[in-house]
Amino acid sequence: MANQAEAVSTAAESEQVKRPRSHELNALVGLVGIAIIFELLGWWLQGQSFLFNTQRLGIMILQVSVIGIIAIGVTQVIITGGIDLSSGSVVGATAMIAMSFAQVSTYPRAVYPELTDLPLIVPVLIGLGCGLIAGLVNGLLIAYTKIPPFIATLGMMVTARGIAKWYTRGQPISFPTDGFAAIGQGMTPVIIFLLIALIFHVALKYTVYGKHTYAIGSNEQAARMSGINVERHLVLVYAIAGMLAALAGIVVAARGLTAQAGMGTMYELHAIAMAVIGGVSLTGGRGSIVGTLIGAVIFGVITSGFTFLRLSAYYQEMIMGAIIVTAVVADVYRQRMRPSSR
Amino acid sequence: MADTDRKVVLRTEGLTKHYGGVRALEDADFELCEGEHVAIVGDNGAGKSTFVRQITGVEKPTAGRILFEGEEMHFQSPVDAREVGIEAVFQNLALADDLDVPSNIFLGREEVYFNLGPFSFLNERKMFQRSREALEKTGVKIPNLHNTIANMSGGQRQCVAISRAASFASKLILMDEPTAALGVQETTQVENIIRGLKRRGIPLILVSHNLRQVFNLVDKIWVFRRGRIAGMLEAGKTDGNEVVSLITGVKTGVHENASYI
Numbered sequence: 056m057a058n059q060a061e062a063v064s065t066a067a068e069s070e071q072v073k074r075p076r077s078h079e080l081n082a083l084v085g086l087v088g089i090a091i092i093f094e095l096l097g098w099w100l101q102g103q104s105f106l107f108n109t110q111r112l113g114i115m116i117l118q119v120s121v122i123g124i125i126a127i128g129v130t131q132v133i134i135t136g137g138i139d140l141s142s143g144s145v146v147g148a149t150a151m152i153a154m155s156f157a158q159v160s161t162y163p164r165a166v167y168p169e170l171t172d173l174p175l176i177v178p179v180l181i182g183l184g185c186g187l188i189a190g191l192v193n194g195l196l197i198a199y200t201k202i203p204p205f206i207a208t209l210g211m212m213v214t215a216r217g218i219a220k221w222y223t224r225g226q227p228i229s230f231p232t233d234g235f236a237a238i239g240q241g242m243t244p245v246i247i248f249l250l251i252a253l254i255f256h257v258a259l260k261y262t263v264y265g266k267h268t269y270a271i272g273s274n275e276q277a278a279r280m281s282g283i284n285v286e287r288h289l290v291l292v293y294a295i296a297g298m299l300a301a302l303a304g305i306v307v308a309a310r311g312l313t314a315q316a317g318m319g320t321m322y323e324l325h326a327i328a329m330a331v332i333g334g335v336s337l338t339g340g341r342g343s344i345v346g347t348l349i350g351a352v353i354f355g356v357i358t359s360g361f362t363f364l365r366l367s368a369y370y371q372e373m374i375m376g377a378i379i380v381t382a383v384v385a386d387v388y389r390q391r392m393r394p395s396s397r
Numbered sequence: 398m399a400d401t402d403r404k405v406v407l408r409t410e411g412l413t414k415h416y417g418g419v420r421a422l423e424d425a426d427f428e429l430c431e432g433e434h435v436a437i438v439g440d441n442g443a444g445k446s447t448f449v450r451q452i453t454g455v456e457k458p459t460a461g462r463i464l465f466e467g468e469e470m471h472f473q474s475p476v477d478a479r480e481v482g483i484e485a486v487f488q489n490l491a492l493a494d495d496l497d498v499p500s501n502i503f504l505g506r507e508e509v510y511f512n513l514g515p516f517s518f519l520n521e522r523k524m525f526q527r528s529r530e531a532l533e534k535t536g537v538k539i540p541n542l543h544n545t546i547a548n549m550s551g552g553q554r555q556c557v558a559i560s561r562a563a564s565f566a567s568k569l570i571l572m573d574e575p576t577a578a579l580g581v582q583e584t585t586q587v588e589n590i591i592r593g594l595k596r597r598g599i600p601l602i603l604v605s606h607n608l609r610q611v612f613n614l615v616d617k618i619w620v621f622r623r624g625r626i627a628g629m630l631e632a633g634k635t636d637g638n639e640v641v642s643l644i645t646g647v648k649t650g651v652h653e654n655a656s657y658i
Contacts, residue, residue, distance in 0.1 A: 281505030340495035
């Protein structure tokens with residue numbers, strides 16, 4: 056029996072890598088399948104192509120970019136075995152705060168009349184700073200008080216939304232400078248999204264940061280015994296997620312030329328959905344930025360596909376819910392297929 | 398003793414650990430010489446694992462001294478113990494399942510191109526190369542190092558954990574029940590690795606319930622009972638009955654089929 060086992064393993068070796076199908080590949084197969092379904096439905100119901108329309112694809116990718124930026128941060132949090140429910144509210148709060156420092160002097164009712172026409176860097180840094188603070192609070196609570204990430208970030212979700220509403224007593228903030236508005240115009244959000252995705256793809260795959268992120272999600276105790284400063288690393292991961300949510304808030308405010316306290320509602324769940332559809336495991340340790348990118352595109356295809364077919368938004372949410380659950384079930388099933396569990 | 402001329406690697410003096418009112422370890426005087434392999438045996442709750450936790454820096458002793466290579470040690474964490482060259486193989490909390498073999502072997506001490514803090518770029522090629530050397534040196538055969546630990550058998554995992562300890566520590570390795578969860582064949586594999594460590598002169602402390610294994614592998618047997626060291630026996634000059642009577646505290650009349658044998 057030993058010889059048999061050895062023979063099998065040598066065979067595997069000669070075939071180079073014989074690994075189970077990757078999560079990214081599964082997600083990609085899902086994406087192609089969903090796109091084909093919409094393409095066929097498009098010809099059948101609308102008499103035109105769904106995919107071969109650059110304008111539609113452009114809008115689609117633009118729509119997923121803002122939530123996609125959040126999903127990049129959420130992916131890293133989920134890989135550590137955590138969750139971030141606060142990102143949508145952080146979007147709202149940072150949109151408000153950043154916008155208040157980006158108003159033009161010609162607008163008479165600016166939030167800070169003495170602080171208008173500021174250079175672009177000021178609102179951007181203030182916005183990112185707010186996200187950093189929110190992320191740090193999340194991270195410190197989770198790492199040092201050991202409360203579950205779900206609870207800590209739920210608290211931040213409610214608090215940040217409160218701050219967004221309190222900031223101007225519910226009034227929207229408008230009239231940004233041209234420089235600030237430019238962040239949200241044209242395909243700039245897409246470029247920001249792809250750039251962020253590339254940076255964190257490299258960070259997760261090729262740096263110590265990434266290795267430790269996966270290690271903590273995989274077996275926190277082993278990571279600690281190996282000398283990884285788990286607490287410090289978690290704070291870093293949540294801080295990055297907070298800053299990416301803030302970046303999304305800046306982009307969404309710039310794109311709409313206005314900031315409202317309700318901005319970003321449900322974004323946290325959509326971002327988590329993108330990650331999960333892209334194969335990021337909610338139990339931690341597995342997933343990738345490439346997967347989340349595919350998940351984001353799947354999300355976009357479904358959203359714009361339903362609009363294209365002129366189907367009600369209600370169906371869209373129902374189908375989206377079913378797809379998210381399917382993705383999680385697939386992950387649980389994959390985990391059960393492992394040779395042994397810990 | 399015959400070994401008086403050999404250098405003492407590890408010595409504990411009056412090592413004591415209390416958990417609240419529970420006296421888990423009491424006044425343990427222990428000694429380990431260069432190149433020596435010793436076993437720690439004892440009933441459940443005898444203080445074996447508590448002892449290991451003090452030596453590896455997982456816990457801080459209530460009282461007593463730990464001397465490593467003649468110097469007194471005050472470990473604040475397992476990292477401190479590892480830095481002086483004490484590596485431990487634990488039964489459960491050893492490996493990150495979703496990472497491959499080199500990542501696990503180098504976890505927490507990754508090879509990087511140049512240091513940029515957490516964002517240092519990993520030198521995967523070097524880690525792969527050195528992992529393969531480490532596995533070869535310990536006599537472990539793993540077909541594909543890029544496979545994640547989750548896709549490996551229990552024996553392969555334990556082998557990776559041991560190679561990991563052996564590839565960094567050349568001063569002292571502690572193993573807490575390394576074969577408790579393994580099958581017969583896998584146990585043999587791990588035992589062969591331990592024999593390889595003996596040939597390389599790496600000192601070892603083995604915690605085991607399996608007396609047959611203990612007699613096969615080590616030079617000396619330290620028996621723990623109720624938080625105290627009940628005695629030390631030289632494997633070549635004793636037998637199972639004597640060890641069992643020390644473990645149980647019963648001098649005579651131990652049945653041959655006692656669960657320890």
